[in-house]
Amino acid sequence: MPLEEVQRLVDLVRESGVGEIRVRRGETEITVKALPDAPAPPIAQPITEIAVQPAEGLASPERDGLHAVRSPVVGTFYRAPAPGEDPYVEVGDRVRAGQTVCIVEAMKLMNEIVTDVSGEVVEILAENAGGVEYDQPLLYLRPDAGQ
Amino acid sequence: MPLEEVQRLVDLVRESGVGEIRVRRGETEITVKALPDAPAPPIAQPITEIAVQPAEGLASPERDGLHAVRSPVVGTFYRAPAPGEDPYVEVGDRVRAGQTVCIVEAMKLMNEIVTDVSGEVVEILAENAGGVEYDQPLLYLRPDAGQ
């Protein structure tokens, strides 16, 4: 089948809103389909024991107007530089871009987590001394206006 | 099949609200489907040998304004009461409701197929002495106005 005809079939599908066109001529079969909305991923049957790890947070979406500081590594989240010391930040604190807001320890290495926006700390999401995944939101900032 | 005919099938699907149109004519098969809410059925991989039974027609929908006389049984289609005799009907003939228009033989029984509408024969779809499936359209009538 000449390509011009196939092109016309494609146009037909697009313009008509019809889902699928199939043409078979002798040994040749041509199918033209409009893209369907993707089906949902399969929902596995409930697992007999589901262990919900309290610290195993899942990535939360950005909240309206808020900025999430996310973990760049898998590790353990700490709010303070060392046990007994004051936390880097508390809810309500103002922070500047470049300021350390917490630590994620991985392989005995303390990774200082630095915010790249200035603003006010509105929520601390991870639990102190709990595990965090890659890309997990650690805290929410309300960015300063005009950034 | 010319593309104009495909265009007409597409229009038909859109206008008729019918879910699917499939036409197989000899080696040519054309399918037109309205967009389903559900994902399309799986398309099996091409089978090594595809035997297209020329007589193995698939159910076609009503065409705009036309009435299909369908086979009520699986069997063999005959246009005439016996070999050598005249066909019951020819294209262009006018038929009355209750009139026999063809025969489908099944298990050595001759089933006279009777039309339940009056009108003009516009197309004979099945092949004489060929096999027909249940519900397969045998011929198209244009019903008389006012029916």
Next chain:
Amino acid sequence: MLGKVLVANRGEIALRVIRACRELGIRSVAVYSTADADSLHHELADESVCIGPPPAASSYLNVPAIISAAELTGADAIHPGYGFLAENSRFAEICERVGLKFVGPDSRTIALMGDKVAARAAASRAGVPVTPGSDGLCRDVAEVKRVGAEVGYPLVIKASAGGGGKGMRVVESEAEVADAYMSASREAGANFGDGSVYVERFLERLRHVEVQVLADSSGTTVTFPERDCSVQRRYQKLIEESPAPGLPQEIRDSLMAASEDLIASLDYEGAGTVEFVYSGSEFYFIEMNTRLQVEHPVTEMITGVDIVAEQLKVASGERLEVSDEARTPNGHAMEFRINSEDPRRNFLPQAGLIEVYNPPGGPGVRVDSHLYAGYTVPPHYDSLLAKLIVHARERGATISRGLRALDEFAISGLETTLPLHLAVLEDEEFRRGGVSTGFLAERELRDEGGLLRLVAGGSPSA
């Protein structure tokens, strides 16, 4: 070898036969009702013919349409699958008359085994133990009482033409005989057009065991290790396994020998199943199914024999060639019937669109199913959606594999028996093995945080 086989069935079993045909180089013809126009058996067969409207009586039970389809397509044999026309001796006879090979035994054998009283007599003649009871039909209440006095109560009254628990009544004492006789006979008449009944001693805490057999036209017979099908709900099997847990080898040998004696006495041909009840260390013949059974894959998994391929070879006139190793179970297999029934709502049948379908994979897992995502389960036919069969080296590992595979099996759009199977596999008594047919009736299903669990104390009617 046969050249072209028409498969007079639908659903997973039609697919099973079509697959066997393709592997043997036999062309396959599917027949389908208008309700099955999107079905996989219609898609995957080499040819297909629409035979009628949705009601089974007008399509899958429509003998003239099926014979016509076979003639139109030039098929030389018909495989009936199970259900529908598979044990209809009249259909087998019509096939014989019009020169179509019916894949199964001859019509007289089907008729003989279809008559429960005659089958019992045939088993007796072949030296196969039958449950103590009436010699033949019981024509009146007095005759039932006479049998009762002889073999003792409780008794069970059964329909001669019966099956599936229809026309069956348990009688605890002589006082109940009259009422039970009348109602069993009435129900049998209504369901099978034949009100005749017979009587057997009622065995309690019995297990359902059965022996798969194969025979060719030259008299070679093979019997396989038994299947245990005791997990049933209202006489419908739900889980089948092989070998039967804890069954002594000498009982296995006796079951297989008895089955072999029976089919030899019948000049049997093709596949069949001899069904027994097993109680204490005794077993008794119940009936013989002269066809392929739903649970045949359990035997295939532990023996490596392709039973459907053997059926087709035998129907082609070939000799059976099954090695002696197939008589010894290799590991342990279990089948779970995934039905479109809602176990939370008294097994209400479900029909409708399958949104997600993702069967489990990996080692020791087999799935026989006609489902696919986007398929609509029609409301007209039986509720079997899929068979999940698992195989491992021993029963404990088979149960673990079953739990894993059931857990992975993703079907959405309608409710299924998947959670029921998970509940059974978690049950202590089931895990020990050897449960009786009362297993499910003695338990209640309870929903615990979205998961089903079986708890003791169900009513016998459950």
Next chain:
Amino acid sequence: MLGKVLVANRGEIALRVIRACRELGIRSVAVYSTADADSLHHELADESVCIGPPPAASSYLNVPAIISAAELTGADAIHPGYGFLAENSRFAEICERVGLKFVGPDSRTIALMGDKVAARAAASRAGVPVTPGSDGLCRDVAEVKRVGAEVGYPLVIKASAGGGGKGMRVVESEAEVADAYMSASREAGANFGDGSVYVERFLERLRHVEVQVLADSSGTTVTFPERDCSVQRRYQKLIEESPAPGLPQEIRDSLMAASEDLIASLDYEGAGTVEFVYSGSEFYFIEMNTRLQVEHPVTEMITGVDIVAEQLKVASGERLEVSDEARTPNGHAMEFRINSEDPRRNFLPQAGLIEVYNPPGGPGVRVDSHLYAGYTVPPHYDSLLAKLIVHARERGATISRGLRALDEFAISGLETTLPLHLAVLEDEEFRRGGVSTGFLAERELRDEGGLLRLVAGGSPSA
């Protein structure tokens, strides 16, 4: 038994390990990149941890992230699957140091076998035949020429750190040595950070055969019947089968004995594969893979042994208990790698949405795959979508079953190697059995009415 195992992999092999864990009652931890947030291994594991962004170097090869995930979740072992970190001795060493059991041999054995020259020497010491060639590394062109004069041309120059055909050059005569040496060494340096090479006689029309081995920590070893993996494209295996067609029993015995000698000499632990070339009636050691292989299911199908479960048991310190029957092939099995590559466009890799996914079912069919309808294949990782494994009583029936199952396998949304496998199974020479590794290169793929066919006369570069 281990309590919790972290699976440091993705795709079908992560699922395979998670399934084995579940069946053994071991808790599983999946790790996944942000590109795999919708993946089945993440869905089906008991716990899971996101370890990094899409590039493998930042996620599946990110050792600190994986070790941290194991520590956070309290895993006591790591199963590396195949690929990624599976043969990284440094990773195994880190696991050992931090007290995580690495499911595989110790880091020194991995390092030893990862160095092709050292592995060759180890095989030689164990009495396993190696291809005639240099005793160790060839440090200059003159040394290659000296070997050439000794063992004859053609020769093949190979990278010591190599694999997958990288840093490999065939040399037809002494005149070609200088150029080939330089380019092989340069390519090896660029790909493996190590330009050292060694030299072997180049064997023509050879077959790739390999022996699966298992060993426990107390010195019990098991070897299995060989697999034949000669159907390759550019050194990538496409079809594997067991047993190797037409291989005499005495060669099988010798291959298994040689493999047993090698692993005994190494104090090996866990699963591994000893790879050989087989040409004429001679076989020579090529290399040993110190990990699970893609094609392990082929061996599982013909022996009934769950190799991944045995790996986990051995890693738990348990003894291997594999019956002697596993040393004899039971039937014949074949695996087809279904890759997201378009065989009509020079195997162009494909990524994107899987619209339809319906794997085949029925007897003798196993599918290992992480696909589901609606899954999006990410462009970041290897192209293996699914493994279809078929098993039957003999090779002819296995091929028929393979054709049937490949035909049924419905994947839409992207192109796959499904039609290539159908073409191979229709090829006369393949059907006879025993093709050499040049099989695909000697053929061209031709599209005939939508179906692919192999025709003789491909170029050696195909």
